Amino acid sequence: MSHSVSKLVPAVLLIGAVGLGGCASKSFVREQIAPVSQRVDALESRLQETDGTAKAALAEAQAASGLAQQHGQRLDQLNGRVDGVEQRLQAQEKRGKSPRN
Helix, strand or coil: HHHHHHHHHHHHHHHHHHHHHCCCCCCHHHHHHHHHHHHHHHHHHHHHHHHHHHHHHHHHHHEEEEEHHHHHHHHHHHHHHHHHHHHHHHHHHHHHCCCCC
C-alpha cells in the first residue's frame, strides 16, 4: 500500500502544478483589461456627449414645433380676418359703393 501512496503523491503534485500553472495573476489580468477598459471609458464619454447633443436637439425641435404651432394659429386668425375684409369689399362692390381709402 505504501508503494501506491508513494506514486499517488507525485501524481497529485503534478496535477496540482499543471492546474495552478494556468491561473493568471492579477497584474496580468489588469494589463490585459486596461486597453479594453480605456476604450470603454472613451466610448462612454462619447455616448454621454452624443446623448447631451441629442437631448439639446430634441429640446430645440420641441421649441420650434411650439413656435410653428403658434404661428399656424396666428395665420389662421389672420386668414379669417382677410376673408372678412374680402367679403365686405365684395358686398360693397355689389352695392356699387367704392371702398374707403
